[in-house]
Amino acid sequence: MKSAVVLLPGLNRDRDMIAALTKISGKAPVTVWETDTEIPDVDLIVIPGGFSYGDYLRCGAIAARMPALRAVAEKAAKGVMVIGVCNGFQILVESGLLPGALMRNTSLKFVCREVKLQVANANTTFTRNYQPGQIIRCPVAHHDGNYFADAETLARIEGNGQVVFRYAEGTNPNGSINDIAGIVSDKGNVLGLMPHPENLIEAAHGGSDGRALFESALGIAA
Amino acid sequence: MIKARVTVTLKNGVLDPQGKAIEHALGGLGFGSVGSVRQGKVFDLELNATDKAKAEADLKAMCDKLLANTVIENYSVSIT
Numbered sequence: 001m002k003s004a005v006v007l008l009p010g011l012n013r014d015r016d017m018i019a020a021l022t023k024i025s026g027k028a029p030v031t032v033w034e035t036d037t038e039i040p041d042v043d044l045i046v047i048p049g050g051f052s053y054g055d056y057l058r059c060g061a062i063a064a065r066m067p068a069l070r071a072v073a074e075k076a077a078k079g080v081m082v083i084g085v086c087n088g089f090q091i092l093v094e095s096g097l098l099p100g101a102l103m104r105n106t107s108l109k110f111v112c113r114e115v116k117l118q119v120a121n122a123n124t125t126f127t128r129n130y131q132p133g134q135i136i137r138c139p140v141a142h143h144d145g146n147y148f149a150d151a152e153t154l155a156r157i158e159g160n161g162q163v164v165f166r167y168a169e170g171t172n173p174n175g176s177i178n179d180i181a182g183i184v185s186d187k188g189n190v191l192g193l194m195p196h197p198e199n200l201i202e203a204a205h206g207g208s209d210g211r212a213l214f215e216s217a218l219g220i221a222a
Numbered sequence: 223m224i225k226a227r228v229t230v231t232l233k234n235g236v237l238d239p240q241g242k243a244i245e246h247a248l249g250g251l252g253f254g255s256v257g258s259v260r261q262g263k264v265f266d267l268e269l270n271a272t273d274k275a276k277a278e279a280d281l282k283a284m285c286d287k288l289l290a291n292t293v294i295e296n297y298s299v300s301i302t
Contacts, residue, residue: 058291065288094291101293106239148236148294175237 001218002042003029006072008063011050011087013196020198021046024214034066039075044217047072049086049141049196059102059144060090069095081125081217082190086142089182089192098185098192099157100149105142106175112141115171117181117195121164124184126191129212129222135168136209138195145194147176147183157183165193191217224269224277225302230290231262265289274301 003021007014014031021029030040039045053062063069069091076082076097084092092098105111114137122132130136149157154177157163165182172179174194182193197210212222232238238260245259267284271277278299285297 057288061288061291093293099293101291103237103294104239106237108239108243146237146239150235150293175239 001025001044002027002040003044003046003218004032004039004042005029006032006034006045006047006068006088008034008047008050008052008066008068010052010054011048013049013086013198016196017046017048017085017198020201020210020214024201024211024220025218032068032071034063034068037067037071039068039071042075042080043219044081044083045072045075047082047084047088047091048198049088052087052091055144058090058094060087060092060094063087063091064094064096073097076185076190079187079189083126083213083217084190084192085196085198086140086145086194089194090144092190092192097190098183099153099162100147100183102144102194103146103148104144105146105173107173110141110143111145111173112139113173114139115173115181115195116168117165118168119164120166121161121184123161124164124188124191124216126184126213126217127164129216129220137200137207138197138210139199140173140195142174142194145174145176147174147180147194149177154178160186162186162188164191165195224271224274226267226269226277226281227300227302228265228267228281228285228289228297229262229300230265230285230295230297232260233294233296236294277301 119130166179200210290297
């Protein structure tokens, strides 16, 4: 499987993401720059974390209007898998590829720590290598990860099983409604999550709970 | 030249932790009358245009496409 990583000014987790994809897929991802209007033929596009465009206006708002994101939207409409992590998740909600919004953490503080996640739906392209309800470890590092959706949208995504990761065991770090940490699109090919699975993929990271997410997406058997 | 002001505010029912923090700080300064604070944003724009009706339509489009996130925010446009 071939992958691509979107690069935008102000992102800072791109290197970690490229390293994770290279280690897990055995092949370096192609990179896509902010002004690129076309994305090569790949199976998976990843938007990494960071602070694109300095978080000006709203986190992810400027990035979501760049040519590269229009190209991502075109690919997503054709069924290509897309993962947005942290700022990447914020960009996906700002671009309308995922429902809801990500607001300032209720603590008003930047949180950088490890949390527990429950796999709320193990029947997606991105989570099939996890067990249903499995609790995994994952680091978070963000200031604006407080997921919000209006009551109607929330009922819809909960009913459709679009909530795929929830903060577990009282570790919700940001006040997200229903402890939501990650969601997929209604068609299931776009995933956004605030935690950083790319930072927990090998023994040197202190654990590898994040690895199965990428292996699921890349079609690597558990 | 048309000058305009766009005001973006959080929708009712959307939690505003920053507004809450400001509310508490005002209370701490002795302003006991403060019941609640909601924080928003103001944009002052200068448009190279003369047609006010078109300018207003353009400003609303700018709000829908970028200045406001209509999932969580309302906006209002005033032309001065």
